[in-house]
Amino acid sequence: xxxxxxxxxxxxxxxxxxxxxxLFSSPGNVLTAVxxxxxxxxxxxxxxxxxxxxxxxxxxxxxxxxISFDLLCGVVLAAGGYATTSAYYLFGLKSFNTAVRPAVTxxxxxxxxxxFALHYDVxxxxxxxxxxxxxxxxxxxxxxxxxxxxxxxSVLAVEWSVAAFEWLGWKSIRAVIVxxxxxxxxxxxxxxxxxxxxxxxxYLIAPSKMHPLWYSSFIPVFFFIxxxxxxxxxVIFEGALxxxxxxxxxxxxHLRDADKVVLGFGKAASIVMMGYFFIKLFGLAMDNNWKYxxxxxxxxxxxxxxxxxxxxxxxxAIGAREKKTGLIRLAACITVIGVVVNRFNVSLVAFNWQLPxxxxxxxxxxxxxxxxxxxxxxxxAYRVICYYMPVLREHPDYEAH
Amino acid sequence: xxxxTFLSFLGVSGVAAVLPxxxxxxxxxxxxxxxxxxxxxxxxxxxxxxxxxEAGCQRANNLPMPAQFKKPAKPFDDLSELDxxxxxxxxxxxxVNKYESSKGKTVFKKFxxxxxxxxxxxxxxxxxxxxxxxxxxxxxKPNLCVGCRYCMIACPFYVPTYDYDSALNPLVYKCTMxxxxxxKKGLLPGCVEICPKxxxxxxxxxxxxxxxxxxxxxNPGLYVDEIYGETEMGGANxxxxxxxxxxxxxxxxxxxxxxxELTSGALGSVAMVAGIWPVLLGGAYFISxxxxxxxxxxxxxxxxxxxxxxxxxxxxxxxxxLDKAAKEKDAEVAREVKKTREETAREIEAKYNPPEPxxxxxxxxxxxxxxxxx
Numbered sequence: 001x002x003x004x005x006x007x008x009x010x011x012x013x014x015x016x017x018x019x020x021x022x023l024f025s026s027p028g029n030v031l032t033a034v035x036x037x038x039x040x041x042x043x044x045x046x047x048x049x050x051x052x053x054x055x056x057x058x059x060x061x062x063x064x065x066x067i068s069f070d071l072l073c074g075v076v077l078a079a080g081g082y083a084t085t086s087a088y089y090l091f092g093l094k095s096f097n098t099a100v101r102p103a104v105t106x107x108x109x110x111x112x113x114x115x116f117a118l119h120y121d122v123x124x125x126x127x128x129x130x131x132x133x134x135x136x137x138x139x140x141x142x143x144x145x146x147x148x149x150x151x152x153x154s155v156l157a158v159e160w161s162v163a164a165f166e167w168l169g170w171k172s173i174r175a176v177i178v179x180x181x182x183x184x185x186x187x188x189x190x191x192x193x194x195x196x197x198x199x200x201x202x203y204l205i206a207p208s209k210m211h212p213l214w215y216s217s218f219i220p221v222f223f224f225i226x227x228x229x230x231x232x233x234x235v236i237f238e239g240a241l242x243x244x245x246x247x248x249x250x251x252x253x254h255l256r257d258a259d260k261v262v263l264g265f266g267k268a269a270s271i272v273m274m275g276y277f278f279i280k281l282f283g284l285a286m287d288n289n290w291k292y293x294x295x296x297x298x299x300x301x302x303x304x305x306x307x308x309x310x311x312x313x314x315x316x317a318i319g320a321r322e323k324k325t326g327l328i329r330l331a332a333c334i335t336v337i338g339v340v341v342n343r344f345n346v347s348l349v350a351f352n353w354q355l356p357x358x359x360x361x362x363x364x365x366x367x368x369x370x371x372x373x374x375x376x377x378x379x380x381a382y383r384v385i386c387y388y389m390p391v392l393r394e395h396p397d398y399e400a401h
Numbered sequence: 402x403x404x405x406t407f408l409s410f411l412g413v414s415g416v417a418a419v420l421p422x423x424x425x426x427x428x429x430x431x432x433x434x435x436x437x438x439x440x441x442x443x444x445x446x447x448x449x450x451x452x453x454x455e456a457g458c459q460r461a462n463n464l465p466m467p468a469q470f471k472k473p474a475k476p477f478d479d480l481s482e483l484d485x486x487x488x489x490x491x492x493x494x495x496x497v498n499k500y501e502s503s504k505g506k507t508v509f510k511k512f513x514x515x516x517x518x519x520x521x522x523x524x525x526x527x528x529x530x531x532x533x534x535x536x537x538x539x540x541x542k543p544n545l546c547v548g549c550r551y552c553m554i555a556c557p558f559y560v561p562t563y564d565y566d567s568a569l570n571p572l573v574y575k576c577t578m579x580x581x582x583x584x585k586k587g588l589l590p591g592c593v594e595i596c597p598k599x600x601x602x603x604x605x606x607x608x609x610x611x612x613x614x615x616x617x618x619x620n621p622g623l624y625v626d627e628i629y630g631e632t633e634m635g636g637a638n639x640x641x642x643x644x645x646x647x648x649x650x651x652x653x654x655x656x657x658x659x660x661x662e663l664t665s666g667a668l669g670s671v672a673m674v675a676g677i678w679p680v681l682l683g684g685a686y687f688i689s690x691x692x693x694x695x696x697x698x699x700x701x702x703x704x705x706x707x708x709x710x711x712x713x714x715x716x717x718x719x720x721x722x723l724d725k726a727a728k729e730k731d732a733e734v735a736r737e738v739k740k741t742r743e744e745t746a747r748e749i750e751a752k753y754n755p756p757e758p759x760x761x762x763x764x765x766x767x768x769x770x771x772x773x774x775x
Contacts, residue, residue: 050571051563051565052565057563059559060488062551063554090689091689121549123547124547124548127548130547131528131547139664140524141525144671182686185682186679186683194674194675198667202554205521205554
């Protein structure tokens, strides 16, 4: 009893202590250490041997899974930040209160590590500031993506810093930033709308290289709308993971409202996904692409929109109506996988679809290894932040955020 | 003077004439290309697949010989190399491919950068590392390149290549029409100069189109009636005429829409997003705030009403109770008065008409009542 009280007293003022003896204390920690070591090895290889030493990229496939997964999926799955902050701060949905901090934290980490991973993918990462500060190529969709991601990662850093300042006890800076909440939230939605859609718009320039089922002049809209339910599903999915691994860091308020967040986002995701399903169909109809459905690509396309959009949409709807949070969590899992499938379909399956099989790309193990390394870094950073900072709990010195 | 040499001369002098002057800003819509831009016409009827252009390109650009390639290849005079389908790479900016056509003819096609009039690579580049010169060639500025390789995604012809094995200075490589190395000096591109069969003709693009049309007209049945590159994605400065459908020679089927046009709609909507979202979101914010305020006001009003009602009710109840108490008191007083009066009457009666038996009992009772009243 007295030990418990002691923990409760100190939980908000934890000092950073590194205990080397505990680093390898659990199988999870050992696995993390192994992955981090592998990541360091790949890093050395990448910056000594060049991209050719660690990837299977070639002149026909200049973009591999570091773009498909680390950039496209990384950005879309970090959309929970704008989805949650706009739901709570702008639309006034009070039950999302406890979801804001974790969503902003994971969005900030998601974007920060997208930028981190890009340093591996571009040939000359030391020039990554060129498009913004030195030679802006404003005719490029990628310029818009770069500018918006750069600005948005800054916005997220500021939004997230409130938790850090509460932990550090820097009350006056925190107070200033809290007053900026509404403008920052609006800016976040604007920037997200732009770059989420622009990631799809990147492919507008290459109609001849894309399979018609995934090429549409509406691809920016598809990317933006799917980012909404991807973000919501990710909040639900991460919440489920956090309840497994970080339960001890959650306060009563968080635990009490967790199911409300699941039900609320489940219902919203169901509606948005239904809309998305129909605009995908409208896209098919407008380009008159029905004939492509009767092929292998067509079958895979149908799997994507029925299996990974319509099915989880129904599961969400039933789960929300009957208050079955387990069903909603399963739907979130399927949706997250489905969004990853969609981004891979656009960037790797549909792209270069006419090339003969022998010339197709398959990732090198070190490309997959680096992506696993980046995800591990995100998870580790998230755990560390939630351990020290008031993310899954409120800080007693401050009113409810 | 041979026609090729003549046109080449014309073209080169054209370049020289255009080089020092400032071009006027080109209109964004319906851009028809820089008027004096040069290009090259490749004639697949004349091409014999000798690979001399490949060798000429290596020499003009100081590129290594095939034996020194990263993936070593057969020397340029070994024509068996043509049996496999090849593409360009960072050590080779042009290749010739051989096609067995549907007409039973063996046809060759040279592949290199087509120097589009509205290049996808330049439109896609986020640091302006690609420049469409008004003279025609699309050139590359290596000192700007970040190495994102979006140009390679964007190019419909799969032209830009990358040096994936360089750790410190990986760059994009492609044909520049020998802009810096030869055109500026008044020399023909390396491949054109060396071609022994007049399969490559250098000149002003507008002239090349006329030449191509004339060849097609003058030789009925020899050419298909289509100049590839005339309209493809806004037109290219490298043009092709062929004895078979261009599609058979792996020329991609492209629309007329240029690369900048394909993305201009999406880029143009940026301003609208920035303008409309704050209005809608601000609206949502103020609506939700207003709702909150309204709910709070309604709650306050309800509380006030409830308090007032309760107070009124309490007052009524109090008044009723007081009334009741007063009435009860009155009734008791009346009762007591009546009782006293009756008893007094009885006393008086007893006094004056004393009953015969038990006189002491009545006395005692009268005494007691008097005490209580006092």
